[in-house]
Amino acid sequence: MIRFRLERRETTSRWLPIFTTIGAVLVALLMGAILLAYGGLNPMVAYGQMFKVGFAESYSVSDTLVKSTPLLLAGLGVSIAFRMRLWNIGAEGQLLMGAWAATGVALFILPETTPRFIMLAAMSIAGFAAGAFWGVIPGWLKAKMGVNEIISSLMLTYVATFFINYFVFGPWAVGGFPLTKKFPRNAWFPRLLDWADAIPFFRGMTAHIGFFYGVVAAILLYILFKHSKWGYELKVIGDNPEAARYAGMNISRTVILTMVISGGLAGLAGMSEVAGVVHRLQENFSPGYGFTAIIVAWLARLNPLAMIIVAYLFGGLLVGGDAIQPAGIPLMIQGMIMFCVISAELFTKYRIRIKRNAPLTEVSHG
């Protein structure tokens, strides 16, 4: 008779998590394929089409960079909170608020003639601040009153959606459509196609400077996590808040500060989306970037540098997903991936032993 036994691993190799993650993603794709086949779709055709559009066409790199930009920024944001086991899953709402504030600055506060650099800087600050504000509300409630941040940050996402809708349907609407007027050119992020005259290869490429924001943020966070006092405190609070309190760390302050940065980065993602892609605020401009960012963060194991790669791959998934029907396939695959990755965590923490029982005790067990 064979039984399985879990034994805690004493040590973990550096490569094990990477292998198990890749394995988990493959299993998730397989599960997705089975479901698609069950639903009457040819999974090979669907996956093939997604891969081709997302990664293999001549415009793929640029299109995928566009989609991966908000994923990277918001993913970095949630990863900070997740590091201290603070479940900020309201990045979507923070992203929406960031976009709203940036729009307000571009259309209604600064004059159209504002120099580009000042305009974009002001929009970035406003986007960060609005996202930070939307993030610090659940942070403050958590720190001061112990309110569950999962629920509150998510509820605020719904509130943000209605809030945006009020403006795009109401006072900011133009011509009866649920969208604002277009930003002045000075409020647009520089895009690759801006240099198409000099470098013809860039013709038609819409990748914008937002991705660069993301890379810089990732590197900064990497250094902070690894070498700063704040990064250390984050680590201890995340592992054992009781021990952190015992060691004299100010947990409330760290929670609030962390949510400011976390929400701020998500807000910046929203700003970059309106300044770099849509150039206006409109209903449903985000297809749930803030939610996908949670998976991106988790898949990168909260490592900021790994997140650049993971965000790129998920950007490709979204680009590819736009090319096939029905529209929910990427969403379903994301769910599967998250599920398989969390299941695969087991292999990094435990060793699985197959045990053949000695005859003496084989007699009866359930």
Added chain:
Amino acid sequence: MDETLIFIFTIIGAGLRTGTPLLFATSGALINERAGVLNLGVEGMMLVGALGGFAISYATGNPWLGVAGGMLAGGILSILHGFVSISLRGDQVVSGLALVFMGRGITSVFGSRYVEIRDVPRLPTIELPFMKSIPVIGESILDPLFGSQNIVFYIGLLTVPAVWFLINRTRPGLYMRAVGDYPAAADSVGINVLGQRYLWVFVGGLFAGLAGASLSLAITPLWIEDLTAGQGWIAVGLVIFASWNPWRAALGAYIFGALRRMPLDLQAVAWLPFASNPILGVWLDMIPYLFTILALVISSREATRQRLGAPLALGQPYVRGERGL
């Protein structure tokens, strides 16, 4: 005067009806949390329950088969969560989130063909014409409340005492509480802790599926993408608000039903600004979500004062020998 009364109680009656799916979802989440497993995936399970119920009812022509199918769909999804959180000892928060993504993805892929359908077989409405004839309060109060309610409303009313009784007065309930508060103690007298947790996670999933199916087959009743609009999350919040007590959970669910329903009814009131300017209605739409946060604030203050606790082992995987033993 009577007209006003009728209007008020019609709103309340509609609120009770609207709150019923939330009542099911909250009861289910409450049950699996009492057994020590946090399942944040209620939203996802509700969605598959709603779509599963809708599809099966449409295919078979029998809404009750639809309800059964929807419940099973929720239950199956919950078993996935059970596997990750109970057997694999994975992080329950992340696993619950994954469940929501999966539920949304699956229903978005498979639901697209049902979006246009309007003539799905629905759950019956129970007409009680005699309510009107009860003296004094019959016409103005009882009839708008109970005169014409869907059958799920009555199932909901029965669920509350049934769940309370299950938890507090039966042996399965005793096991549920034991594995949720102190699994080592249950283990020491030979109760199968993991088996119990699977059972109650599954029951929670059935309830969430029922919540979804009652939305798509009775309350709304149709299928659109993201039909639940965050109600699964509100349910998770309500469990905290309810301090894990089914009566308070019901109270919360009905209040939130009323708040959800209110914007629709208030837009019909001529002298309020919402009638003439529908855009203002979005401020009303925010209310249930803001109120969820407020409810959590209130209950967290109460909890710190009275130490009304969550199940003691909530969210912790059980491993014999690693804790306590």
Added chain:
Amino acid sequence: MTAEYAVQMRGITKRFPGVVANDNVSFEVKRGEIHALLGENGAGKSTLMNMLGGLYRPDQGEITINGEAVYFSSPRDAIKKGIGMVHQHFMLVPTQTVAENMVIGASTGFWLSPKKLYADIAAVSERYNLPIAPDAKIWQLSVGEQQRVEILKTLYLGAKILIMDEPTAVLTPQEVEKMFVTLREMTKNGHTIIFISHKLDEVLSIADRITVLQKGKVSANVAAKDVNKAELAKLMVGREVLFRIDKEAAKPKDDVLVLKNVSANNDRGLPALRSLSLNVRAGEIVGIAGVSGNGQHELAETLTGLRHVTDGVIEINNTGIQNQPPLAAIDQKVAHIPADRNGMGSAPTLSLSDNLIMKSYRAAPVRKGWRLLNAVARNTSEDLIKQYNVATPSIDVEARLLSGGNLQKLILAREISAEPTSIVAVTPTRGLDVGATEAVHQRLISERDRGAAVLLISEDLDELLSLSDRILVMYEGQIVGELPPDEDRIDEIGLLMAGGVQEAQA
């Protein structure tokens, strides 16, 4: 059919990853006797008994109960064979009533009617002369009452063979006496009792026969009347043991820790400290005796800034720190060795190095501006690991992988290396083997001699008597007496712990 032996375990071997917990152990208990299983922490006593109780399955070996070979696949099988286990950490659900806890293992049918349950339980409680309120919630009961519930629970489930795992650890000397009387009565009624302990005196006074385990093997099986304490100790530890710790007389200086009329609430918001006053001077060890749950936990937390006080003043080095954040106490160089090593004293999945700098990271040399210097942290950690003999392959190992003794050495290294002016140590040797216990005791004494004020909170009276320079007894949140650490006055201490009034001043 009456077999002579109630329990026979033969050739039992049980391995866990990295250790052989039981190595070819044979263990036999006669019917109707009180049989002590003696061994120090980690000798394999609990493992052996958990196999008898059906929680673990042996890798090799066989078990017979009343002459009949048995195979347990769950505690339920063991219960059916009349085996009941009173665990060291009570297996009672704190939020449930006494009655619910008792019937949970029984098969009383689907419906649970409180009225009927209460009547049933009251009847059982009367039959065994162990009074208890069936409708009380477990968390409302004292530790002694909870133990009574545990015993009643096993009896209610029909236990004839009772395994008692370190049952005296939490009781006053008087309560221990009372329990011994109960146990002897039970043997007269045909029960067999297995008594697990590492305390020599009580084993000698209660047991008929004694089996000694040492490092997973049986080192002796003797009748209690044929051995003395010193022999037993040698059998248990494998070498001669000193019962008294050598230390010089204390030379106390100025007050360092001072509490004046301090009141504080527990986690449930009920008063835990009631206008408590005490002082600890530099260069002395003050022991706090008391049954657990009388406010010791809250005392340690208020002193270290982890708990708010509702009234009173706490002065450390003449600086008031009451209701300041924990950092205020750390700044006053208060070291804290917490009771919960895993839950509070360490961050389990972080490295030893990260754990060692938990209190020193705020200042140079580890910190430089906004940065933490990882290289400095590593060097400091390497030094501390060596200096305090923490057995580990490297400083990158996760803290959760350390044994209890090594983890405690790590905590001591972190706390004491900062040269504290005072040390609050809570049950610092609980669960440690003799070697680690001695190391902790030596450290505390050398810190005292260096001039630190040491407050030692412990449930182990032997430890308090051998380490303390003064003993304060705590009862219901107050200091109810002060005594010298005198072996002869142990009864007096016990009375005070149970709420008796101090008759004469020491």
